[in-house]
Amino acid sequence: MKIRFLCLFAIIAIGMPAFALHHDEYPVLMPPLSEGIFPCSNCHAGLEVNAKKRELKEEHTNIKLHHAENNRWCLDCHNPANRDQLKLANGETINFTESHLLCGQCHGNIYRDWKVGIHGKRIGNFKGGKKVYFLCVNCHNPHDPKFKPLKPEPPPIRPERSHGR
Amino acid sequence: MKMMSMGTVAALYLGSSACTKDKVEEFLQKNFREMSETEKKQVIRRLEETYLRKYGKKFQISTKRAEAGILWGYGLDLSRCIGCRRCVYACVKENNQSRVNPQLQWIRVVRLKKGSLINLENAEHYYNPETVPEPGFMYMPVQCQHCENPPCVRVCPIKATWKEPDGIVVVDYNWCIGCRYCIAACPYKGRVFNWSEPNIPVEELNTDVHYLGNRPRMKNVVEKCTFCVQRVRNGRYPACVEACPTGTRKFGNLLDPNSEIRYLIENKRVFRLKEDLNTEPKFYYFFSA
Numbered sequence: 010m011k012i013r014f015l016c017l018f019a020i021i022a023i024g025m026p027a028f029a030l031h032h033d034e035y036p037v038l039m040p041p042l043s044e045g046i047f048p049c050s051n052c053h054a055g056l057e058v059n060a061k062k063r064e065l066k067e068e069h070t071n072i073k074l075h076h077a078e079n080n081r082w083c084l085d086c087h088n089p090a091n092r093d094q095l096k097l098a099n100g101e102t103i104n105f106t107e108s109h110l111l112c113g114q115c116h117g118n119i120y121r122d123w124k125v126g127i128h129g130k131r132i133g134n135f136k137g138g139k140k141v142y143f144l145c146v147n148c149h150n151p152h153d154p155k156f157k158p159l160k161p162e163p164p165p166i167r168p169e170r171s172h173g174r
Numbered sequence: 175m176k177m178m179s180m181g182t183v184a185a186l187y188l189g190s191s192a193c194t195k196d197k198v199e200e201f202l203q204k205n206f207r208e209m210s211e212t213e214k215k216q217v218i219r220r221l222e223e224t225y226l227r228k229y230g231k232k233f234q235i236s237t238k239r240a241e242a243g244i245l246w247g248y249g250l251d252l253s254r255c256i257g258c259r260r261c262v263y264a265c266v267k268e269n270n271q272s273r274v275n276p277q278l279q280w281i282r283v284v285r286l287k288k289g290s291l292i293n294l295e296n297a298e299h300y301y302n303p304e305t306v307p308e309p310g311f312m313y314m315p316v317q318c319q320h321c322e323n324p325p326c327v328r329v330c331p332i333k334a335t336w337k338e339p340d341g342i343v344v345v346d347y348n349w350c351i352g353c354r355y356c357i358a359a360c361p362y363k364g365r366v367f368n369w370s371e372p373n374i375p376v377e378e379l380n381t382d383v384h385y386l387g388n389r390p391r392m393k394n395v396v397e398k399c400t401f402c403v404q405r406v407r408n409g410r411y412p413a414c415v416e417a418c419p420t421g422t423r424k425f426g427n428l429l430d431p432n433s434e435i436r437y438l439i440e441n442k443r444v445f446r447l448k449e450d451l452n453t454e455p456k457f458y459y460f461f462s463a
Contacts (some may be wrong), residue, residue, distance in 0.1 A: 047299070126434035127251075127442070127462055129190065130421035136409035156420065158305035162259035166277045 027121075035124075040105045043071075053167045058089045075153040086111055088152070112145040115153035187421040195389060196429065197218055205333065206346040218385065229376050234294075236384045238407045240340035246401050247435040247456045248412075249424035249444075250315060252291075253463040254422055257283050257306045257313030263315075264417030268402060269388040270380055272372030281317045281414065287425075288312050295450075315422075318343060318364035318399035319447060319455030326356035326365060333394070341428075341456055342385035343400050352394040356365065361448050362455075365398045421463070428456065438462075 052068075062082045065072065074081070088096040095103050095111050101109055113120030122128035123145070130143040149156065199220055204213060225233045249375045262281045265271070271278040274326045284297035288310055297314075307313065324343050327335050334349035335356055357365045383389040385405035391397050402412035406425070415423040426433035435458070437443065442460040449455075 031201045079447065124461060127424065127438050128421065130418065132411060134409045135411055139411055148419070148421070152179065156256075159256065159258045159419065160304065161257060161302065161306045162263050164259075164300045164302045165279055165282070166274070172300045 030081075035109070036140060037109075037142050037144050039146050040108060040144055040146050042105065047093070049087075052053055053092040058084070060084050072152050076151065093125065106144070108145055108146055108151070108161075112151075179239075188211060196224060200348065204346055206414075207333075207336065210395040214385075218282045220367065221385075221389065225314075229379055229390070231376065231379055231381050233381045233383055233389070236404060236407075236412065237386075238384065240338045240342070240407070241425075242339075243429055244429040245341045245456070246320065246406060247426060247428035247458065248320070248350070248401065248437045249426075249435050249458045249460055251422045251424070251462045252312060252314060252459050253461045254420045255313045256314060257308075257311075258419065259283050260417045260419055261315060261414035261423065263411045264364055265399070267378060268380055268405075268413035269400075270367065270372075270374055270383070270390050270425075271397070272374060272391075273378075274373055276367075276369045276372070278366045278368065278372070278397065280364075280366065280397070281315050283311055283315045285311050286296055314364055314459070315414075316364070317457075318360075319362050319457040320401060322454035322456060323452060325359040325361070325451075325453060329355040329359040331355065337400065338386070338403075340407075342386075342403055342406075344399070344400055345396055345398065346386065347391050347395045347397070350395040352396070356396055361451055361453065366394050367396050368393050377442065 053169060060082070076146055084096075086095055086101045088094040091102065093105075095105060095108060097103060108124065109120065111121075119128050123142075126142075129145070129148070131140055132143075133139050133141045145151070145154075192373050199216075203217055205208075206214075209217065210223075212302070214237050218237060219379050220229035221235055222233050225231065262279050262283060266273070266279055269280065271280065282299050284294070284299045285301045286297055287306075290296055291312065291314070301308075301311075320341055320343050322337075322341065324337055327337055329341060331353060332349060332351055334351070335343065335345045337343050354367055354369070357367060368391055374390065379390070380388060382404060384400075384407070387400040387403040402410075402414075407414055411425055412423075422436060424434050425442055427440075428435060430436065438460050439458055442462055444458045444460045446455045446458060
């Protein structure tokens with residue numbers, strides 16, 4: 010566990026682009042943690058745990074919780090005892106690279122599809138080489154998970170325009 | 175006799191234009207499926223030299239064969255596609271399609287009114303809103319469906335296009351005469367034609383190519399999606415699968431019971447486009463939600 014955590018830290022420290030991290034069950038991408046924010050314990054280790062639901066005015070002001078926000082607060086998913094980890098509903102703690110376990114607690118049918126490669130995305134070699142799974146959080150912001158609209162790439166040129174030269 | 179008359183034709187053809195040994199060899203080149211291994215090597219060497227001269231770039235042209243026990247299949251999740259066309263442009267780049275005059279694209283994303291999926295007459299592929307998805311619409315990318323019973327192959331008068339043992343429908347661009355019967359026969363508009371000399375910025379050329387796939391084409395030949403033959407025969411996903419931001423696109427071996435594609439066929443609501451035509455596409459549209 011410790012080694013894995015160190016490895017995570019090392020990758021962030023050298024500023025390597027997100028890439029595959031060894032994982033027992035699924036080779037996953039690095040979760041898209043904000044730059045310079047990890048390990049969280051850098052700040053949180055010395056702070057008192059405040060479980061009260063409140064507006065964050067000093068830090069993490071960019072986070073607007075829009076994910077069942079009426080029933081939820083930071084410490085339902087983030088481990089209060091060690092902020093470098095996440096926490097499942099049963100109290101078990103997990104690393105950020107296993108966040109799919111956390112999402113799967115509520116989104117069971119999506120999680121089932123993800124495990125077999127139907128929901129979500131995999132890249133790399135499907136045979137013989139390295140395959141990488143996108144984590145839920147690589148596409149969905151965990152604090153505001155709805156997929157945002159995108160600007161489409163340009164439509165094809167109409168034939169009457171390309172031939173009328 | 176045939177060789178003799180071909181020789182005469184070649185002589186006539188070459189008599190009328192400035193000619194090189196390469197041109198003679200190109201003219202007399204066999205259909206890819208009839209070439210011996212030595213002949214393939216010669217052709218590849220000649221093509222690599224031609225490309226080097228033309229583009230100033232070193233190409234790696236593969237002739238890798240289909241592996242036994244593989245039949246490629248594609249899955250596309252219509253509940254997830256948002257019509258952003260990232261796949262279209264990733265395909266263009268990976269497969270060295272002409273960018274303008276002619277602009278050739280192997281994927282066409284059509285927009286359909288929600289609730290009228292089967293009515294393709296109302297399909298629109300020039301949609302261009304600020305953002306996608308648009309409320310009330312759904313999007314269906316269409317490309318070569320790699321039919322098990324491909325009408326395009328049947329109509330080709332010179333057998334320049336065929337279905338490989340792993341199910342990919344390919345074209346030998348050097349054998350194609352540009353009659354475009356295949357384009358007329360395809361019910362999916364899966365094929366496009368080089369009406370003029372292709373235009374690709376040299377710096378954007380992909381030099382990792384397959385003879386039957388993404389090598390640069392010439393004027394007067396037909397081209398189409400090959401499931402990225404140059405990638406999938408090396409165990410990589412097609413470019414469109416990797417480019418899709420919503421994970422709409424799935425790919426795998428239909429003969430492998432543990433593949434993603436088999437799972438979705440067995441567990442999701444699946445249909446194939448224009449099934450009634452008996453083309454037996456290996457392209458499965460599905461709904462995950």
